[in-house]
Amino acid sequence: MDFLGIGAPEIILVLLLAFVIFGPKRIIELSHDAGKALRNLSNNAAAIQKQIEEELYADKTGKPPGAGKSSPTDRTNTP
Numbered sequence: 001m002d003f004l005g006i007g008a009p010e011i012i013l014v015l016l017l018a019f020v021i022f023g024p025k026r027i028i029e030l031s032h033d034a035g036k037a038l039r040n041l042s043n044n045a046a047a048i049q050k051q052i053e054e055e056l057y058a059d060k061t062g063k064p065p066g067a068g069k070s071s072p073t074d075r076t077n078t079p
Contacts, residue, residue: 019027
């Protein structure tokens with residue numbers, strides 16, 4: 001197993017040192033916070049990618065971004 005030039009023994013050593021330094025409760029909290037951060041990063045990246053695609057599509061079609069989409073507050077076509 002070779003991950004970024006680091007073998008299995010080195011990964012195990014780093015994990016053991018983290019466990020000794022932070023303790024089991026803090027390791028769980030850190031992993032939970034890291035998961036939240038990665039989820040947030042992923043959501044933001046998807047939103048940025050969607051916005052870029054909309055801008056590129058608008059440049060090709062000549063329509064402004066979001067043109068033709070109805071917003072929740074747009075009630076022009078309701079009785």
